[in-house]
Amino acid sequence: MVTAWVRRVLVVEDQPAMRALLCDMLAHRGFDVTGAADAAEATALFAATDPDVLLTDIDLGSRPSGVELATMLTGLAPHLAVVFLSSFPAAVAASGHPGPRGAVFVSKLDVSSAEVVVDAIEAALRTTTPPAPPALVRVSPLAALTRRQIEILALVARGWSNEQIAHERGTTTRAVERAVSRIFARLDLAAATGTNPRVRASALYLAEFGPVA
Known part of the structure; x- marks a missing residue:
C-alpha cells in the first residue's frame, strides 16, 4: 500500500483567531499543519516538524519579524517554500522588502477563501528546489577486514x-x-x-x- 506524501506547513501568526483559521483551513485541505504564535516558538518547532512550507505574517508583534524568520529558516533549509501574509501584499512585494527569493505574498483580506491560501502555497512550492538526496557514502570492500x-x-x-x-x-x-x-x-x-x-x-x-x- 502506497502512502500519499502529506506536505507539512508551519503557520506563524500572532493573532490566535487568525492562526486557528489558517490551521483549520489547511488541515481540511490535507496538509499537516503546525501553528506558532511568534518567531521564537516557530524556531523551536522547526526542527521537530521539518516543514515544506512556512506561512507567516510579516508583522508578528515583536522581533524577529516574519521576514527575518523566513530568512533565517530558509538559510537552514533552502528548499523551504515561503508564503507571507500582509494587509497590503502588493505594496510590500513592490517595495523590495527583503525576504527569501520566490516568496509569495497573500492579502489577509483574502484569507477567508481557502483556495487563495492553497494556491499561494502551491505557487511557493513551485519556486523552490527539493532537498538534495543525501550523498552516497562509499563503503570499502575491505571494511570487513581487521x-x-x-x-x-x-x-x-x-x-x-x-x-x-x-x-x-x-x-x-x-x-x-x-x-x-x-x-x-x-x-x-x-x-x-x-x-x-x-x-x-x-x-x-x-x-x-x-x-x-
Whole structure:
C-alpha cells in the first residue's frame, strides 16, 4: 500500500483567531499543519516538524519579524517554500522588502477563501528546489577486514606465498593459511568458482590502495 506524501506547513501568526483559521483551513485541505504564535516558538518547532512550507505574517508583534524568520529558516533549509501574509501584499512585494527569493505574498483580506491560501502555497512550492538526496557514502570492500588481515592481504597482493608471508611475520605456514582463508571468507570469496580467490582478493586490495611497493 502506497502512502500519499502529506506536505507539512508551519503557520506563524500572532493573532490566535487568525492562526486557528489558517490551521483549520489547511488541515481540511490535507496538509499537516503546525501553528506558532511568534518567531521564537516557530524556531523551536522547526526542527521537530521539518516543514515544506512556512506561512507567516510579516508583522508578528515583536522581533524577529516574519521576514527575518523566513530568512533565517530558509538559510537552514533552502528548499523551504515561503508564503507571507500582509494587509497590503502588493505594496510590500513592490517595495523590495527583503525576504527569501520566490516568496509569495497573500492579502489577509483574502484569507477567508481557502483556495487563495492553497494556491499561494502551491505557487511557493513551485519556486523552490527539493532537498538534495543525501550523498552516497562509499563503503570499502575491505571494511570487513581487521588491520592485521589487511596487512596480510597486502603481502598476498605482492604475490607472496603463504610460506613467504609466514617467514616475514614470524609465524607458521599453517597459521597464515588459516588467516588467508578467513580473509577470503570475509570478502565472500571462499565459495567463488571459476576464479582464484587469491587473485580476486589481490585485485580488491590493489583497487583500494594502488600498486604495492
